[in-house]
Amino acid sequence: MYAQMVDTGASRLRSREEMDADEQAFQARIDDGQKIEAQDWMPEGYRRTLVRQISQHAHSEIVGMLPEGNWITRAPSLKRKAILLAKVQDEAGHGLYLYSAAETLGVSREQLVDDLHTGRAKYSSIFNYPTLTWADIGAIGWLVDGAAIMNQIPLCRCSYGPYSRAMVRVCKEESFHQRQGYDLLLALCRGSEEQKAMAQDALERWWWPALMMFGPPDADSVHSAQSQAWKIKLLSNDELRQKFVDQTVPQAEYLGLRVPDADLRWNTERGHYDFGAIDWSEFHAVLKGNGPCNRERLQARREAWAEGEWVRAAALAYADKHAAAERHSQAA
């Protein structure tokens, strides 16, 4: 997902009796469905895990603009260009909502940005794949934003107030992202043989990375158990992945595209699609920094930050100068 394999610092899930009084009261509030707000007491592990999760999510929104930004100047029509611009601008907004939510936990924006640029903080594996053709823009909206929605809708109910409110805003905007992607592919699939082949090629390259976005099976993971107890993760990775496959396969069929999985078939007994094994070695390689575009993505972020430095400094100098002049005229 946009936050993958988030470390909770827990080595095992502790029982109620092992918690001190503050922690017991905190867990009771969460079990009762209450929201935790920034000023409330919270265990250090909860705070740290949330900073990790929310900042990873924010970084993914920001880095996620790069693969799509690649096609803004080459969109095939003014209409598609305006739509893509609006979509990418939304992602910048999502990043900002989420950075704000992370900052309520006592970490500075500067620190968050620095963690991304030095490689201490991660972002989603999916944004390390290249956008080779225009059809990739459709595949990203349909599959990547589609997968993100699966994860973000339950997060609207998460226990941390500022995070859940940010997710509500994000979810309101996400459905446009998915639909514009599907609409783009629909246009290609109704076009020439070449256009349809381009859409098929995009699906073939994005399908497996999209399934990997949900992260490795985590039913037995102590971090997932801890995150679920804290209600900052609401469904397991495999549950979300299954929902995604069940929803997406019929949409691919409507497009007339073939999902690149020989083992994919409807299982009447389970009421779900069965699908093939995922190559997790690829996922771990990408997470380690060895995907097709990891270096390029970080490089682009670092350059953008460094080249904007003079703008940030100038704006601050201007504000300081005017504030000083204001004080001076009031004193006079």
Add this chain to the structure above:
Amino acid sequence: MKDWPLWEVFIRSQHGLAHKHVGSVHAPDAALALKNARDVYTRRNEGVSIWVVPSAAITASAPDDKAALFEPAQDKIYRHPTFFPVPEEVKHM
């Protein structure tokens, strides 16, 4: 370089409604805070008016004072109209 100061953003969604807190933005001054708030929080006609307030200027009640501040209201149920039974015969009141 240090971060630009943080501003809290409040938006009135329609005429006649109150401004509501929606989130925060960083900006060097009030004018840019307004511009940033517009870009970040009103891309879909969410508002007709924006307030920005330096986050540092907000004084908030402490969670530990919750009982002292809000419990006294709980036993004053006579402040609600439903406390008073209205006779059947007296229809609209």
